[in-house]
Amino acid sequence: MTAASDNYEISVAPMMDWTDRHCRFFHRLLSGRVRLYTEMVVADAVLFGPTERLLGYDRIEHPVALQIGGSDPAKLREASRIGAEYGYDEINLNVGCPSDRVQSGRFGACLMAEPELVAELFTAMRDGAGETDVTVKCRLGIDDQNMDETLPRFIETVAQAGCTTFIIHARKAWLQGLSPKENRTVPPIDYDRVRRVKARYPELRIMLNGQIEKVAHGLSEAGALDGFMMGRAAYHDPWTLTAVDPVYGEPAPGLTRMEAAEAMVRYLERVQDYDRSAKATVRHIMGLLAGQPGARAWRRTLSEGLSAKLPPSQIVANGVALMQEKAA
Numbered sequence: 001m002t003a004a005s006d007n008y009e010i011s012v013a014p015m016m017d018w019t020d021r022h023c024r025f026f027h028r029l030l031s032g033r034v035r036l037y038t039e040m041v042v043a044d045a046v047l048f049g050p051t052e053r054l055l056g057y058d059r060i061e062h063p064v065a066l067q068i069g070g071s072d073p074a075k076l077r078e079a080s081r082i083g084a085e086y087g088y089d090e091i092n093l094n095v096g097c098p099s100d101r102v103q104s105g106r107f108g109a110c111l112m113a114e115p116e117l118v119a120e121l122f123t124a125m126r127d128g129a130g131e132t133d134v135t136v137k138c139r140l141g142i143d144d145q146n147m148d149e150t151l152p153r154f155i156e157t158v159a160q161a162g163c164t165t166f167i168i169h170a171r172k173a174w175l176q177g178l179s180p181k182e183n184r185t186v187p188p189i190d191y192d193r194v195r196r197v198k199a200r201y202p203e204l205r206i207m208l209n210g211q212i213e214k215v216a217h218g219l220s221e222a223g224a225l226d227g228f229m230m231g232r233a234a235y236h237d238p239w240t241l242t243a244v245d246p247v248y249g250e251p252a253p254g255l256t257r258m259e260a261a262e263a264m265v266r267y268l269e270r271v272q273d274y275d276r277s278a279k280a281t282v283r284h285i286m287g288l289l290a291g292q293p294g295a296r297a298w299r300r301t302l303s304e305g306l307s308a309k310l311p312p313s314q315i316v317a318n319g320v321a322l323m324q325e326k327a328a
Contacts, residue, residue: 003247003248003249004247004248004249006248007205007226008226008227008247008248009035009205009207009226009227010033010034010035010215010218010227010228010229010230010244010247011034011035011036011037011065011167011207011227011228011229011230012024012027012034012035012036012037012229012230012231012234012235012241013037013209013229013230013231013234014037014038014039014040014065014067014092014094014137015039015231015232015235016039016040017039018039018235018284019036019037019038019039019235020038020039020277020280020284021056021057021058021061022267022271022277022278022280022281022284023235023280023281023284024036024038024057024058024061024064025058025060025061025264025267026238026260026264026281026284026285027234027238027241028060028061029253029255029260029263029264030238030239030241030242030253030260031241031242031244031245031252031253032245032250032253033244033245033247033248033250034241034244035063035064035065035089035090036061036063036064036065037064037065037066037067037092038055038057038064038065038066038067039067040067040068040069040094040097041054041055041066041067041068041069041079042068042069042070042107043068043069043070043072043075043076043078043079044070044075046068046078046079046082046083047075047078047079047082051082053277055082055083055086055088056086057086062087062089063089063090064088064089065088065089065090065091065092065135066083066086066088066090066091066092067092067093067094067137068080068083068091068092068093068094068125069093069094069097069107069108070107070121071106071107071111071117071121073120073121073123073124074124076093076121076124076125076128077124077125077127077128078128079125079128080124080125080126080127080128080129080132080134081128081129081130083129083132084128084129084130084131084132088132089132089133090132090133090134090135091125091129091132091133091134091135092134092135092136092137092167093118093121093122093125093134093135093136093137094107094108094137095107095108095109095111095112095118095136095137095138095139096108096109096137096138096139096169096173097109097180098139098142098173098174098175098178098180098183099180109138109139109142109173109175110142110175112138112139112141112142112145112150112154112173113142113145115153115154115157115158116157118136118154118157118158119157119158119160119161119163120161122134122136122158122161122162122163123161123162126162133165134163135163135165135166135167136158136163136165136166136167137166137167137168137169137209138154138166138167138168138169139168139169139171139172139173140168140169140170140171140172140190140193140194141154141172141173142172142173142174142175143172143173143174143175143176145172147172147193151193151197152197152200155197155201155204156201159201159204164203164204164205165204165205165206165207165226166197166204166205166206166207167207167208167209167229168194168197168206168207168208168209169209169210170189170190170191170193170194170208170209170210170211171183171184171187171188171189171190171210172187173187174186174187184232189210189211191208191210191221191222194206194208194225195224195225198224198225198226205226205227206225206226207222207225207226207227207228207229208221208222208225208227208228208229209228209229209231210231211231212228212229212230212231212233213233214233214240214243215230215240215241215243215244215247216243218230219247235284235287236287236290237287237290237291238285238287238288238290239257239287239288239290257288257289257292258320258323258324260288261285261288261316261319261320261323262320264281264285264316265313265316265317265320267281268281268311268312268313268316269313272311272312272313278312279306279312281312281316282302282305282306282312282315282316283306285302285316286298286299286302286303289323293326294322294323294326297322297323297326298319298322298323301315301318301319301322302315302316302319305318305319
């Protein structure tokens with residue numbers, strides 16, 4: 001396969017409670033090229049919450065994008081300004097989350113019904129972000145929308161405001177009757193519709209999201225697009241990210257799974273004393289041995305360490321020691 005151009009983008013999706021700074025540090029060990037996204041951060045939280053805890057990150061995470069949720073132009077402008085000052089490589093607007101909490105705040109997927117408002121929000125974010133790229137992550141549509149009509153109208157309206165990059169989750173979102181979990185699996189996947197968007201608007205950068213299982217699968221489905229975004233597959237089987245760098249003609253990171261785990265032990269020793277959220281790192285690396293001999297023992301050792309409330313670095317070190325003992 002010919003090496004992908006630098007403009008072709010492979011990324012890990014923003015996932016609530018999962019893609020925090022510790023998860024992103026781990027994923028960066030496995031690929032130097034994959035673009036990482038924060039969990040969605042609500043604009044109000046950026047403005048009035050613990051900003052450093054919400055937006056802080058390790059410099060090795062670049063390229064890294066901040067995803068923001070909201071529907072108030074002034075708040076999104078200021079939140080984007082703050083995100084840009086923190087040095088994020090991209091600010092992304094969430095127009096895809098279907099949860100009840102998000103709907104009650106009039107943002108996320110329900111904004112698919114208000115393309116003019118999304119255009120206004122994009123303009124405000126671009127004004128706040130300055131030179132930092134602003135992008136939109138959306139769905140194919142919501143509820144009983146006729147996607148043949150509403151999706152092109154949405155894309156055209158937001159593009160006219162200056163948006164050039166859309167990450168499209170290739171499913172509708174049903175805001176009534178389906179839970180957020182069901183919205184990830186029940187509405188049928190429709191990659192062809194995303195490809196048709198690219199064919200209709202070739203000047204736009206269009207990236208595919210939704211049920212991409214492996215890097216090879218993403219390349220197959222999004223080969224004619226401008227990239228693809230992996231979600232839960234990259235979280236549950238993170239080693240798949242080691243296939244990203246070779247897509248660009250670069251070698252995969254030269255480390256073994258246990259060397260990656262040892263790097264996380266050193267990372268945890270550095271951060272766990274002042275960052276209580278570092279304990280979540282143990283959960284983030286549960287899938288490191290997915291599909292490999294010893295995977296069950298690895299997960300069990302980490303789970304037992306969590307139950308015993310051991311320091312996170314000790315939990316991971318115990319897992320490494322067990323795997324090394326089994327390999328001896």
